[in-house]
Amino acid sequence: MTEIRREVAVIGGGLVGYGAALGLAKAGFETILIAPQAPDDRRSTALIGSSLDFLATCGLIGEIERAGEPLRVMRIIDDTMRLFRAPNIEFHASEIDRDAFGINILNADLMRIFRAAASAMTDRLTVISDAVTSIDAKEDHAHLTLSSGEMVRTGLVVGADGRRSRVRESAGISVRNWSYPQSAIVLNFGHQRDHDGVSTEFHTRTGPFTQVPLPGRRSSLVWVERPETADLIVSARPDRLSRMIEDRLHSILGAVEVEGEPQSFPLSGAAASRFGAERRVLVGEAAHVFPPIGAQGLNLGLRDVIDLIKAAERHRDDLGGRRMTADYDRARGADIATRTAAVDLLNRSLLSGLLPVQLARSAGVSLLSRLPLLRRTLMREGVEPGSSFRLPARSARRDDRPSSV
Secondary structure, three states, X not given: OOEEEEEEEEEOOOHXXXXXXXXXXXOXXXXXXXXXXXXXXXXXXXXEOHHHHHHHHOOOHHHHHHHOEEEOEEEEEEOOOOOOOOOXXXXXXXXXXXXXXXXXXXXXXXXXXXXXXXXXXXXXXXXXXXXXXXXXXXXXXXXEEEOOOOEEEEEEEEEOOOOOOHHHHHOOOOEEEEEEEEXXXXXXXEEOOOOOOEEEEEEEOOEEEEEEEEOOOEEEEEEEEOHHHHHHHHOOOHHHHHHHHHHHOOOOOOOEEXXXXXXXXXXXXXXXXXXXXXXXXXXXXHOEEOOOOOOOHHHHHHHHHHHHHHHHHHOHHHOOOXXXXXXXXXXXXXXXXXXXXXXHHHHHHHHOOOHHHXXXXXXXXXXXXXXXXXXXXXXXXXXXXXXXXXXXXXXXXXXXXXXXX
């Protein structure tokens, strides 16, 4: 029986799995990516802050900039029609000395870029399309059995294998799951007027309705609705759906034309009880699941990867050992917990009909509108968590990354 030996084995062929494999290989670790073919993904992702910094270190920022669209302004409009409504507010990247908050890119384009980069790193990165059938972790290594019958021996197993993670299950790590009374409709559309790099999020009684710019006169859309309403929307004729979207946008982009078939899926969340066990760590949706609100999903997964690489570099002498997995678990705990709580609170506040909740939300947005320092702090934290505490050091450093953000 053939045995493949690598320092790190990444399991999962999605964007976070490819990102982890590329980053670890770039950091000098002999890596194997076990990546069954992922389904086609017509969604987009707004890459922000540290995600772009990480992808720049992988040498990918130029291609991402050419394929994506900069996000220069983020606008929030209270469209709940409730008694206490928050004021409209705009966040401009220029307020925090940036040209843009991030870059919105189609997931299919990002995957194409990742796969091309992986194929160019064959000296340190091997990609195979087999599935993993079993994981056996020992004191000083782990054995993976593949569907082809081959065996992989490795020091560290990275679980990037999604919400039904086999890696998480093999480690005995429990997970807390919850659901929302909502579904998300995702699609792309063309429009008559320029978006000018502005992303607009309408807060409605059923959840956010968010338009995010794509290159040209095109945008992506995340439309959160009640499940029964979402079913009716995705079954509507393209011309009828286009008019519905234009109405929801209050015609700010003029006439709208939907591209392709819309997708819909129920909203849910999940959080693993820990993010590392002996010889195994979790990244992306194996560790946490978010509703598509606030551009947190993939960005949080790439921050997992960033902290994983740092932990691996600190523990090269025992890659995947108890000290390394405990180090990684500590590094990820606060970031994941705070982002989970923030997204959950925002979403549930929109659903609540209680007047005190409406008043509190309206007052919070009003403060952001009136207090520039608070608004800039929130923007910096949104782009790069923890950056508000490192401003003096950052201001003295030139950003030599070849990016527009």
